[in-house]
Amino acid sequence: xxSDAPAHPADTxxxxxxxxxxxxxxxxxxxxxxxxxxxxxxxxxxAGLPAGLLTLxxxxxxxxxxxxxxxxxxxxxxxxxxxxxxxxxxxxxFHSDHVVPFTRVQHIDVTRGPLERARGLGTxxxxxxxxxxxxxxxxxxxxxxxxxxxxxxRARIPRRSA
Amino acid sequence: xTSVTVPPAxxxxxxxxxxxxxxxxxxxxxxxxxxxxxxPILALLFSxxxxxxxxxxxxxxxxxxxLLLALAAWLRWHRTQFxxxxxxxRLETGLLARSARSLPFDRVQDVSLExxxxxxxxxxxxxxFETGAxxxxxxxxxxxxxxxxxxxxxxxxxxxxxxxxxxxxSGAKGGDACPDDEESVLFALSTRRLFALGLFRFSLVVVxxxxxxxxxxxxxxxxxxxxxxxxEAFLAGPGSRLAAAGAGAQTLGALLGxxxxxxxxxxxxxxxxxxxEWGFTLTRSRQGFRRRRGLLHVTDVVMPVHRVQAVLxxxxxxxxxxxWYGAKFVSLAGDAGAGDHVxxxxxxxxxxxxxxxxxxxxLPDAGTMWTRVSPLHPPLQALATAGRWAVLVLGxxxxxxxxPVAATVPAGPWIPALIALAVLRTAWVWLEARRQEWSLDATxxxxxxxxxxxxxxxxxxxxxxxxxxxxxxxxxxxGLVDVHxxxxxxxxxxxxxxxxxxxxLRHALLDSMRKRDxxxxx
Numbered sequence: 196x197x198s199d200a201p202a203h204p205a206d207t208x209x210x211x212x213x214x215x216x217x218x219x220x221x222x223x224x225x226x227x228x229x230x231x232x233x234x235x236x237x238x239x240x241x242a243g244l245p246a247g248l249l250t251l252x253x254x255x256x257x258x259x260x261x262x263x264x265x266x267x268x269x270x271x272x273x274x275x276x277x278x279x280x281x282x283x284x285x286x287x288x289f290h291s292d293h294v295v296p297f298t299r300v301q302h303i304d305v306t307r308g309p310l311e312r313a314r315g316l317g318t319x320x321x322x323x324x325x326x327x328x329x330x331x332x333x334x335x336x337x338x339x340x341x342x343x344x345x346x347x348x349r350a351r352i353p354r355r356s357a
Numbered sequence: 358x359t360s361v362t363v364p365p366a367x368x369x370x371x372x373x374x375x376x377x378x379x380x381x382x383x384x385x386x387x388x389x390x391x392x393x394x395x396x397p398i399l400a401l402l403f404s405x406x407x408x409x410x411x412x413x414x415x416x417x418x419x420x421x422x423x424l425l426l427a428l429a430a431w432l433r434w435h436r437t438q439f440x441x442x443x444x445x446x447r448l449e450t451g452l453l454a455r456s457a458r459s460l461p462f463d464r465v466q467d468v469s470l471e472x473x474x475x476x477x478x479x480x481x482x483x484x485x486f487e488t489g490a491x492x493x494x495x496x497x498x499x500x501x502x503x504x505x506x507x508x509x510x511x512x513x514x515x516x517x518x519x520x521x522x523x524x525x526x527s528g529a530k531g532g533d534a535c536p537d538d539e540e541s542v543l544f545a546l547s548t549r550r551l552f553a554l555g556l557f558r559f560s561l562v563v564v565x566x567x568x569x570x571x572x573x574x575x576x577x578x579x580x581x582x583x584x585x586x587x588x589e590a591f592l593a594g595p596g597s598r599l600a601a602a603g604a605g606a607q608t609l610g611a612l613l614g615x616x617x618x619x620x621x622x623x624x625x626x627x628x629x630x631x632x633x634e635w636g637f638t639l640t641r642s643r644q645g646f647r648r649r650r651g652l653l654h655v656t657d658v659v660m661p662v663h664r665v666q667a668v669l670x671x672x673x674x675x676x677x678x679x680x681w682y683g684a685k686f687v688s689l690a691g692d693a694g695a696g697d698h699v700x701x702x703x704x705x706x707x708x709x710x711x712x713x714x715x716x717x718x719x720l721p722d723a724g725t726m727w728t729r730v731s732p733l734h735p736p737l738q739a740l741a742t743a744g745r746w747a748v749l750v751l752g753x754x755x756x757x758x759x760x761p762v763a764a765t766v767p768a769g770p771w772i773p774a775l776i777a778l779a780v781l782r783t784a785w786v787w788l789e790a791r792r793q794e795w796s797l798d799a800t801x802x803x804x805x806x807x808x809x810x811x812x813x814x815x816x817x818x819x820x821x822x823x824x825x826x827x828x829x830x831x832x833x834x835x836g837l838v839d840v841h842x843x844x845x846x847x848x849x850x851x852x853x854x855x856x857x858x859x860x861x862l863r864h865a866l867l868d869s870m871r872k873r874d875x876x877x878x879x
Contacts, residue, residue, distance in 0.1 A: 241759055279871050290833060292826040294863060296870045299822045299843075323822040324689060324845035331823065 209273025209284055215314045216272070216335030220265035222310060228257035274333050276344065279351060281321060283333050293331045297351045299323045305341045317341035321348070375438040375449065381479045382500035383434045387427060388475055397422060439498060441509065446486065448496055460496050464488050466689050467645075468510040469658040470503070477655060482506040486513075514644045514659065540647065543712050544701050546637035554634060554703040555627035557676055634702050641715055646686075648700065660698060664688045666820050666845045668718040670709055670813040677811050684709045686716065687847035718815040721803055727794040730806075734853040735790035737831050742786045746779035785809070795851045797865065802842070804851060814849050816842065818869040821849075826859050842866070 235253035239246065267287060275282045280296040304320040311317060317338035321331045336344065398419055432452055440447045442459075449457045470482040481500035488495055501509065546554070635652035645661035667687040676682070684701040701709050710720045721727075754772050757763050793806030802821070805813040823843035832838060838859045840851040854862065 241761075280867060288830050288833075290826075290828050292838075293823060294825070294867060295823045296867060298871055298873065323843055329822065329843055329845075 207275050207277050209275050209282070212269065212272045212274070212333075212335035213316060213337045213340070214269075215316055215337075217265050217269045218314065219310055219316065219335065220268050221261055224260045224265055228260045231260075232257055269335075272335065276347070281331065281333075281348065283331050295321050295323060295331050297348055300348065300352055303345050303348060305338075305345050307338060311338075319344055373440040373442045373447075375440050377434065377438055378498055379479075379481055379501055380434075382476070382481055383430060385473075385475050385479060385481060385500060386434075387430050389473070390426070390430070394423070394426060441512070446496065446513070448498075458496065460486060460488065462513050465513060466664055467658060467660050468513055469656060470506050470510065471657075472503070472651075472655040474653040476500050477653075482657075484509055510659065511644075514661070540640040540642040542638060543641050543646070543715055544637075544639040544704060544708055546634060546650075546702060550703050551631060551634055551637075552627065553681075555630035556623065557673065557681070557703070558626035558630050559623050637702055639700050639712065646700065646716070658698075660686060660688065662716060665716045665718070667814060667816040667847055667849065668713045668716060668720075669847070670713070670720070670815075672811050674809050674811075676703075680705060682706055682709045684712060687844060689846045713815065718801065718817065720813070720815065721796065721805070725796050725798070725803070727796050727805075730793045730795065730851065731835075731837060731853040731855070733835060733837070734793060735787045737835075737853065738790040739783050739787040740831065741829070743779065743783045746775075746782065750775050750779060790852075793852060797862065802849070802866070804849060814847075816844055816849050818866060819873050820844065821866055821870055824863045824866055826856075826863065 231253050232250065235249040238244075239249045268285075271287045271290070272285045274284070279298070280294050282292065282294045284290070284292040301322045301324055304322070305317050306320065307317045311334075315338055316334070317336055317340075318332060318334040319336055319341045320333070323329045323331075333341075401418055401422070402415065436450065436452050436455075438449045440449075444463070445459050445461045447457055447459045449455055466487045469485045469487070471485060472482045476482060476499075479500075480503050482503045483497055483499040484501055484506045485497040486495060498506075498509075500506075632652050632654070634650055637650040638648070640647045645659055645664075647657070647659045649655070649657045665686045665688055669685045669687055670682050671685070672682045681703050682701070682705070683699065683703055686698040686700055688698060700712050704712075706720070713720050750772065753775055757766065757771065788808045789806075789810070791806070791808055793804070795802070795804040797803075797818075800818055802816045802818055803814065805811070821842050822845060825841040825843070826838040827841055828838045832853065836856055837853045838856055840854055840859050840862060842849040842851070851859075851862070
């Protein structure tokens with residue numbers, strides 16, 4: 196191993212997102228479920244299969260998608276504003292764990308779509324230089340919390356030298 | 358001709374005068390637009406063919422069209438004005454609705470001068486300012502007299518450099534400070550190398566396209582290749598000797614045909630290479646790297662040293678055996694797809710090393726400690742690829758099994774062909790994923806590997822933008838993660854690291870990343 200890589204402190208525990216985020220995830224899953232059901236219906240009709248052969252399993256999967264998956268997804272999301280960087284982790288099957296130091300942040304956005312607005316939620320996005328893999332998105336924050344984080348991160352971005 | 362007048366600093370309150378590009382550029386743009394005009398003219402000719410219009414009417418129609426287009430071009434030229442301020446350039450465009458864009462010199466990634474053949478005949482050049490923020494954000498002045506373009510470029514660069522040096526004590530890195538206007542040649546492509554490069558750029562794609570085109574557009578050939586008469590007549594004439602010579606000669610003929618295709622492929626690569634890489638020269642001056650190349654369309658790009666984010670060294674399976682390498686700078690400007698920052702098209706390891714070191718990205722040497730990525734990486738990659746293709750194959754066969762669809766698709770071995778492709782692709786991925794290794798030292802992170810197209814990436818630890826640990830179900834089950842590193846203008850991934858090792862790597866990188874602010878780096 197590399198001698199100059201110091202032993203890291205244990206990663207600090209992640210904070211959960213706002214619980215209201217679950218219903219947003221449910222809406223997103225609902226869209227997939229609808230798509231799946233439509234595809235099953237169309238497939239059944241087009242291939243002339245007996246009724247229920249595709250739609251019943253699709254219905255079962257849809258139920259799991261809407262009832263079980265959003266809660267799991269929610270529990271897998273987490274973030275931590277640790278000193279001079281933001282860490283955002285998400286996903287169970289496909290897990291990702293981003294870290295962006297505030298010294299690399301180019302700009303910060305707080306956005307909210309209509310569904311988020313109705314629940315009082317907001318999305319915080321940090322952008323770094325470049326065009327691929329250059330933003331870290333943290334959805335499902337209470338809007339005030341997102342604004343507060345934006346301000347606190349903004350205060351920590353070092354003064355531009357130019 | 359007016360020379361570039363950059364107002365002295367402090368005269369900010371007085372708006373700089375608005376100017377237009379060189380009037381001769383109107384001629385250049387109009388002549389280069391001629392091929393576009395051919396389409397409407399042909400359409401006009403075709404659509405009036407049946408009406409038996411007198412040629413005078415058709416002729417005046419064409420003249421009118423040309424006049425209209427010329428008027429439009431003139432209006433566009435007349436209504437495009439630019440001004441050069443103390444630390445920005447402003448461009449105003451639009452016939453009625455005027456839009457003005459200001460580009461601060463600070464945001465300019467690099468300035469390039471481009472001379473298409475026609476512009477070159479008039480001594481004109483297009484000046485392009487790349488911002489790295491995407492195509493729409495770049496600004497170009499087409500065309501200015503070459504000398505004026507050069508003066509403008511130098512003015513922009515000097516101003517920016519002064520600004521930078523005054524503003525940040527750290528300044529540019531990799532800086533063995535060069536004297537003011539002295540340029541030293543870092544790399545020049547000799548004519549012999551140019552032709553060697555042309556051979557390596559042999560284009561299999563062109564051959565395939567050509568073979569396909571022969572089948573698709575056989576009606577354009579002056580004879581019918583599928584009519585027996587054609588070949589009987591040919592065989593009776595010059596071909597009779599060939600037919601008489603028997604199967605051996607016919608095989609020879611087929612080989613000759615393949616040879617011709619091969620020659621065309623080689624010639625295409627050669628012509629393309631000679632056109633773009635002719636006179637390739639990379640120099641280093643105080644302003645940064647400067648690259649000139651091109652036979653007919655000449656380009657002259659200046660790349661500031663401090664904009665280079667990483668260096669990419671590539672080669673091929675044959676080239677690597679012969680000891681040839683190519684190198685590219687990774688920067689934001691290249692990211693926008695506008696700039697192609699090849700700095701060594703074909704060179705020896707030592708030559709590439711010289712250029713890379715001049716940018717502050719030393720290549721690995723015998724003392725570099727490499728760490729192999731997990732031996733599970735190639736099979737995992739192959740498995741993931743095979744999985745994706747399996748889904749594709751299953752989906753395709755499901756779609757083809759639907760009766761109405763199957764009726765519309767011409768019969769053919771589609772599914773076996775798809776499976777063959779999947780197997781090839783999987784094998785390719787496996788081979789490319791073998792022998793990947795990485796190394797982290799006090800200043801740089803390096804990764805190398807690949808078999809058919811070996812590549813080496815050298816990144817500066819301080820210039821990394823973000824670190825992401827990512828895993829799918831397969832990696833997760835084995836306790837491995839991929840480490841994705843954000844680099845402005847590129848990407849770098851260290852695959853299949855054990856989780857604790859990945860965490861240590863992330864921690865070490867974060868430590869070096871927090872030392873400097875991005876605005877001093879990008």
